[in-house]
Amino acid sequence: MASSTKSFSIGDMQCIAISDGTFCYPANWFFSNVPQEQLEGSLRDHDLPSDQVATPYTCLLVKTGKHKVLVDTGAAGMAPTTGDLLKQLRAEGIAPEEITTVVLTHGHPDHIGGVLDANQKPAFPNASYVMSRTEWDFWAGDPNLNSSGLNDHLKELLVNCAHANLPPLKECVELLDGEKEIVSGVYAIPAPGHTPGHLALLLLSSNEQLLHMSDSVLHPMNLEYPAWRNVFDLSEDTAATTRRRLLDRAAADDAAVLAYHFPFPGLGRVRNNGTAWRWEPENPS
Numbered sequence: 001m002a003s004s005t006k007s008f009s010i011g012d013m014q015c016i017a018i019s020d021g022t023f024c025y026p027a028n029w030f031f032s033n034v035p036q037e038q039l040e041g042s043l044r045d046h047d048l049p050s051d052q053v054a055t056p057y058t059c060l061l062v063k064t065g066k067h068k069v070l071v072d073t074g075a076a077g078m079a080p081t082t083g084d085l086l087k088q089l090r091a092e093g094i095a096p097e098e099i100t101t102v103v104l105t106h107g108h109p110d111h112i113g114g115v116l117d118a119n120q121k122p123a124f125p126n127a128s129y130v131m132s133r134t135e136w137d138f139w140a141g142d143p144n145l146n147s148s149g150l151n152d153h154l155k156e157l158l159v160n161c162a163h164a165n166l167p168p169l170k171e172c173v174e175l176l177d178g179e180k181e182i183v184s185g186v187y188a189i190p191a192p193g194h195t196p197g198h199l200a201l202l203l204l205s206s207n208e209q210l211l212h213m214s215d216s217v218l219h220p221m222n223l224e225y226p227a228w229r230n231v232f233d234l235s236e237d238t239a240a241t242t243r244r245r246l247l248d249r250a251a252a253d254d255a256a257v258l259a260y261h262f263p264f265p266g267l268g269r270v271r272n273n274g275t276a277w278r279w280e281p282e283n284p285s
């Protein structure tokens with residue numbers, strides 16, 4: 001069986017990439033503005049299935065010494081193949097009560113699926129939950145998802161999930177404006193487009209860095225074809241601008257990168273290939 005956790009370090013920070021599970025999407029949801037024939041050809045050229053994309057949901061635990069920061073909470077309740085986060089944390093010897101900070105990169109169901117327990121109370125009872133104020137306000141109202149490529153059923157699913165999962169966090173949420181250091185060495189970077197308040201993260205410790213790109217890229221093919229959008233991106237243009245900005249930064253800095261939906265553990269480097277970029281996954285060890 002494939003491993004579901006991967007430990008690594010960034011400077012003095014101990015990190016664990018944790019798979020919450022996987023789910024298969026139709027390929028044309030992931031690459032929705034690409035002519036079908038071209039898409040199938042490109043996927044086949046990369047020895048990938050041409051009809052569907054199997055994607056993991058990779059949460060990240062960061063131990064800074066003082067804090068235990070969890071980035072995103074997985075897709076509990078979405079499918080029988082998801083919702084493994086708590087089990088995997090416990091297998092690593094970490095109880096939910098120990099988590100001090102939960103960063104929610106954005107309000108989609110595959111990132112906020114595990115914020116509550118069975119009693120609709122915060123699943124990490126001693127943590128402050130951190131989210132962009134723009135994102136919180138967007139989902140708190142009557143969000144207009146018409147500029148996405150989502151059908152009505154999916155729009156409803158996203159809104160219902162946000163309306164069920166976010167209000168119970170009201171007492172423990174900390175809302176961010178702009179770029180901000182969340183805890184020592186962990187920085188939130190506004191990365192809008194996928195959603196209005198979508199966040200990327202930067203981890204900095206002892207001259208090492210990790211750029212957590214969250215959903216600014218959904219698939220390694222997004223590096224080769226940064227203009228390919230997915231149905232979930234709310235603003236196609238802003239998402240593409242953000243994607244290029246973060247890929248440029250990752251390549252220029254030779255930063256370690258984590259991408260939430262890339263093949264587990266989603267760790268690697270971004271290389272400039274002259275016209276765009278390519279993904280160099282970390283060697284499995």
Ligand SMILES: [Zn+2]
Pocket residue numbers: 108110111215260261
């Ligand atoms: Zn996602």
